[in-house]
Amino acid sequence: MMHLITRRNLLKAILSIPILGTLAMAISPFMRFLKPTIEPFNYMQGPDLPESLETVMFDLSLFPNAFDFQSFNFIQANKEFTALGRQINKIPGFAVKLPNGDFAVYSRICPHLGCVFNFVKDPEEVAKGYNFKPDGPVFACPCHLSVFDIQHDGKVVSGPAPRPPRKFYYKVEGTKLVISDLESGGVA
Amino acid sequence: MSNGVENISIDKGKDSILNPQFLITKLKQFADASKKYVLAQINGIDIFDEHYVDKAQTNPWYTLGSLVWLFWMVTIVTGCVLMAWYLPSIHEAFDSVVRIQNEIPSGGIFRGMHKYGADALIIAATMRLYRIFIAADYKPNREINVAIALLTLLLGMYSGLTGYLLIWNQRAFWATKVFATFPTYVEQFYLLGPTHVGVNTSQILLGGSSIGQATMTRFYSFHIAFSLIALIAVELYFYKNGLKRFNIPWKVALVPLFLVLITSIILPAQFGHRANSEITPLPILSDWYFLALYQFLKYIEPVWATALTVLIPLTVVVLPFFDFGPEKHILKRPIFLMVCIMGLLECLIFSFLIIGNMANIHQDPPIWRAGTWILIAIGVVWQYILQERYKQKSLFVIGDFIAYVICPLFVLYYAFPTFINGWITVKDQLLGTGICMIPATIGYGWHLVLRKKLKANEEGAST
Numbered sequence: 091m092m093h094l095i096t097r098r099n100l101l102k103a104i105l106s107i108p109i110l111g112t113l114a115m116a117i118s119p120f121m122r123f124l125k126p127t128i129e130p131f132n133y134m135q136g137p138d139l140p141e142s143l144e145t146v147m148f149d150l151s152l153f154p155n156a157f158d159f160q161s162f163n164f165i166q167a168n169k170e171f172t173a174l175g176r177q178i179n180k181i182p183g184f185a186v187k188l189p190n191g192d193f194a195v196y197s198r199i200c201p202h203l204g205c206v207f208n209f210v211k212d213p214e215e216v217a218k219g220y221n222f223k224p225d226g227p228v229f230a231c232p233c234h235l236s237v238f239d240i241q242h243d244g245k246v247v248s249g250p251a252p253r254p255p256r257k258f259y260y261k262v263e264g265t266k267l268v269i270s271d272l273e274s275g276g277v278a
Numbered sequence: 279m280s281n282g283v284e285n286i287s288i289d290k291g292k293d294s295i296l297n298p299q300f301l302i303t304k305l306k307q308f309a310d311a312s313k314k315y316v317l318a319q320i321n322g323i324d325i326f327d328e329h330y331v332d333k334a335q336t337n338p339w340y341t342l343g344s345l346v347w348l349f350w351m352v353t354i355v356t357g358c359v360l361m362a363w364y365l366p367s368i369h370e371a372f373d374s375v376v377r378i379q380n381e382i383p384s385g386g387i388f389r390g391m392h393k394y395g396a397d398a399l400i401i402a403a404t405m406r407l408y409r410i411f412i413a414a415d416y417k418p419n420r421e422i423n424v425a426i427a428l429l430t431l432l433l434g435m436y437s438g439l440t441g442y443l444l445i446w447n448q449r450a451f452w453a454t455k456v457f458a459t460f461p462t463y464v465e466q467f468y469l470l471g472p473t474h475v476g477v478n479t480s481q482i483l484l485g486g487s488s489i490g491q492a493t494m495t496r497f498y499s500f501h502i503a504f505s506l507i508a509l510i511a512v513e514l515y516f517y518k519n520g521l522k523r524f525n526i527p528w529k530v531a532l533v534p535l536f537l538v539l540i541t542s543i544i545l546p547a548q549f550g551h552r553a554n555s556e557i558t559p560l561p562i563l564s565d566w567y568f569l570a571l572y573q574f575l576k577y578i579e580p581v582w583a584t585a586l587t588v589l590i591p592l593t594v595v596v597l598p599f600f601d602f603g604p605e606k607h608i609l610k611r612p613i614f615l616m617v618c619i620m621g622l623l624e625c626l627i628f629s630f631l632i633i634g635n636m637a638n639i640h641q642d643p644p645i646w647r648a649g650t651w652i653l654i655a656i657g658v659v660w661q662y663i664l665q666e667r668y669k670q671k672s673l674f675v676i677g678d679f680i681a682y683v684i685c686p687l688f689v690l691y692y693a694f695p696t697f698i699n700g701w702i703t704v705k706d707q708l709l710g711t712g713i714c715m716i717p718a719t720i721g722y723g724w725h726l727v728l729r730k731k732l733k734a735n736e737e738g739a740s741t
Contacts, residue, residue, distance in 0.1 A: 170485060170487075170490050203455065203459045248639070
């Protein structure tokens with residue numbers, strides 16, 4: 091019983107260090123095999139960001155009244171680990187004119203689990219379908235019943251969504267509403 | 279008296295913890311006992327009920343493991359046949375599945391047998407897990423079998439999830455989206471956030487930042503790997519032990535095979551609508567065995583939902599280690615009976631609610647949380663009643679364990695997420711937690727009263 095630490099066991103223990111080290115070194119190439127955008131030995135690298143391909147333009151005359159809205163598809167290229175290397179995605183979006191003359195331009199992809207949400211004008215309909223009665227028109231996701239208040243920066247007023255939907259960067263140029271880019275994050 | 283013991287130990291000097299010789303002996307004993315325990319666990323490993331060949335002759339519940347193996351083989355064989363026609367490409371997959379189903383002679387039967395065989399596998403694996411819990415097959419020293427039965431079930435479920443995407447229909451596309459968005463919530467945990475482990479997991483699963491051809495290729499690879507690697511491991515295990523995989527006579531085994539065949543003929547497997555990334559189907563559904571989790575997602579904070587999908591299987595693995603004593607009868611282990619009933623009821627009720635697209639995210643959570651609490655509290659009270667009647671010491675340990683460990687854990691699981699749910703009003707939160715606390719108070723109160731009474735009895739007996 092006193093021979094727990096023999097020469098053989100000690101040598102075995104010392105020998106295991108380089109073997110374990112080699113195995114640890116093999117994790118990085120394997121990770122890079124699965125996700126080629128990771129830099130070598132950088133295990134904590136953040137997500138790959140998509141690239142915006144075209145701007146979307148609307149004529150301001152399409153929005154004569156408050157809460158008039160237009161839906162559009164915004165084209166983005168995402169990294170994809172195939173031979174082609176990238177995938178073209180259509181990100182659905184809404185541009186809504188607010189009563190104060192400003193615009194609310196949001197991606198329609200719910201920040202909760204990626205469903206596509208709707209623009210619901212009638213508060214009664216929201217109260218019936220989404221368990222919450224808002225003051226005005228809202229974005230409401232049918233999957234898990236999240237409701238976003240468009241008049242307060244897309245604040246989550248009901249449901250499990252952890253944050254407001256992602257915003258599009260836009261500006262008004264003359265008589266055009268120009269939507270140029272999308273706030274990053276989330277799964278498309 | 280305690281002084282006397284100390285004096286003896288000092289006199290002898292042998293049993294002292296400071297004596298190195300004694301310490302080494304104790305360590306050696308501990309090492310031997312642990313080795314014996316681990317060996318007992320390994321020798322008791324039971325993948326397809328191969329240790330119950332005799333018992334299966336009289337008790338049909340012990341054929342469930344063999345049924346799992348049988349249905350697994352059905353899915354492997356029919357899967358190989360389907361591979362001859364299937365095209366794993368996002369533009370052609372749906373058409374190839376429609377063609378297999380409608381045009382290829384007997385293609386619909388093979389596809390149906392693949393689908394219904396997998397469904398039957400999951401039903402058999404679930405029933406087997408329940409049987410292990412109810413019949414306490416994990417006693418003595420076979421707790422690892424619960425983990426193995428759960429692993430069988432989880433591998434079946436993930437094979438189903440990865441296999442479903444291959445059809446490339448609406449349901450599969452959106453189920454995959456939900457499944458792939460899940461891991462990103464790991465980022466919200468304090469220590470795991472900066473590691474980006476969640477987003478990296480999600481992007482490795484998807485093969486990019488969004489669902490596309492790479493996702494389908496990877497899921498196809500996972501779908502086959504889950505069966506292939508498991509098959510090699512299982513066959514090596516049986517080769518080493520020389521045990522019998524199958525404890526049903528072949529003539530009897532034809533009955534379940536025939537049932538799967540008949541189902542696939544009279545109820546052809548569905549293929550739904552082609553995947554469309556712009557329209558979310560309503561209600562958003564997945565395979566039937568994930569439906570309960572989907573309803574759960576509506577009610578609970580996404581971070582907690584992500585944590586609970588890991589915590590629920592972990593609880594199942596850990597639970598049998600806390601079933602002390604040799605008692606095997608389910609009615610004398612009421613806490614475990616109640617856990618089984620709770621799991622089954624929540625699974626069934628949540629599944630029916632999501633199929634009917636019924637959910638009130640403000641009013642339902644307090645009700646189901648209270649229901650869970652009441653079931654567990656019934657188990658605790660029942661356990662104390664049994665303990666008083668049979669004077670079993672081991673039951674007493676369980677009661678204390680439930681009162682001081684399980685109940686606070688349930689507070690953590692169910693009450694705490696209520697408080698951080700931003701969308702539930704303060705009034706709803708207080709009401710919900712209040713309702714949750716009623717059965718807990720009854721349980722704790724009963725516990726205190728009983729404790730006092732038992733102590734009084736003990737003192738009365740000693741004087």
